[in-house]
Amino acid sequence: MLRISVIVPALNEAATIAATLAPLQAARAAGHEIIVVDGGSTDATVDRARALADRVIVSPPGRATQMNAGARIATGDILWFLHADTLAPADAIDTLCAALADGRRSWGRFDVRLSGNRWPFRVIERAMNLRSCLTRIATGDQGIFVTRQAFAAVVGYADIPLMEDVELSKRLRKHTPPACLKTRLVTSSRRWEQNGIIRTVLLMWRLRLAYFVGAAPDALAERYRRG
Numbered sequence: 001m002l003r004i005s006v007i008v009p010a011l012n013e014a015a016t017i018a019a020t021l022a023p024l025q026a027a028r029a030a031g032h033e034i035i036v037v038d039g040g041s042t043d044a045t046v047d048r049a050r051a052l053a054d055r056v057i058v059s060p061p062g063r064a065t066q067m068n069a070g071a072r073i074a075t076g077d078i079l080w081f082l083h084a085d086t087l088a089p090a091d092a093i094d095t096l097c098a099a100l101a102d103g104r105r106s107w108g109r110f111d112v113r114l115s116g117n118r119w120p121f122r123v124i125e126r127a128m129n130l131r132s133c134l135t136r137i138a139t140g141d142q143g144i145f146v147t148r149q150a151f152a153a154v155v156g157y158a159d160i161p162l163m164e165d166v167e168l169s170k171r172l173r174k175h176t177p178p179a180c181l182k183t184r185l186v187t188s189s190r191r192w193e194q195n196g197i198i199r200t201v202l203l204m205w206r207l208r209l210a211y212f213v214g215a216a217p218d219a220l221a222e223r224y225r226r227g
Helices: 017-029 045-050 063-073 092-100 119-135 148-153 164-172 190-195 197-212 217-226
Strands: 004-010 033-038 055-058 078-081 107-114 145-147 179-187
Touching: 004 017, 004 045, 004 063, 004 092, 017 033, 017 045, 033 045, 033 063, 045 055, 055 063, 063 078, 063 164, 078 092, 078 148, 092 107, 092 145, 092 179, 107 119, 119 179, 119 197, 145 148, 190 197
Parallel strands: 004 033, 004 078, 033 055, 107 179
Antiparallel strands: 078 145, 107 145
16 A cells, blocks of 8 residues: 655644644544644644644744655655645545555646635636646645655755745646646645735736746745735
8 A cells, every 4th residue: 555644834823723634634544644743833833733733843934845854754655735724535545545556657746626616716726726637737725646766766855945836837747747636636726816816917927937037936925925
């Protein structure tokens, strides 16, 4: 049986971390492992994660840094990077294992559903899922998973403050195409709700375009924080 290491980077996610980890407890009981990598939270994230994870460690902040730290201590055959504000369905582990079992794919991602109920979120999520399959580029919201061997072969996430998921996908797709799973993760729509749907979509398009034409990730991260 393939063994999964679920790696959850977190920073001040006390309000969501228990809800994210709770659906994974059956998988944990079946022998898979959960690793939470905290980036220096000042709330109760760490305390709330301890009872629901096999390991809770602290690393310098930054998703790429945190996920690489989790990968270094993981013992599973497959590394599954799951955001702390994302909910996985009960069959996610089984679906993931089946997708990589024959060895033709070394990585992949799930379809995503945004948590908000407004109709624009349905358009956004469908566009995200379609674009991802066509470009073979996954976002962190989609729960990227990868075999330990493939992750080591591409030397993990680049230590950059933004677009680490895009950069990893570009290297992984040179090995095999991604497994694009139709099983949906539910990820928080709070970014769009807090900053405005149109404004957030336009910001992400601008950042992605700027990255593909060579803009520095540090500069893009600053624009993202301002935006």
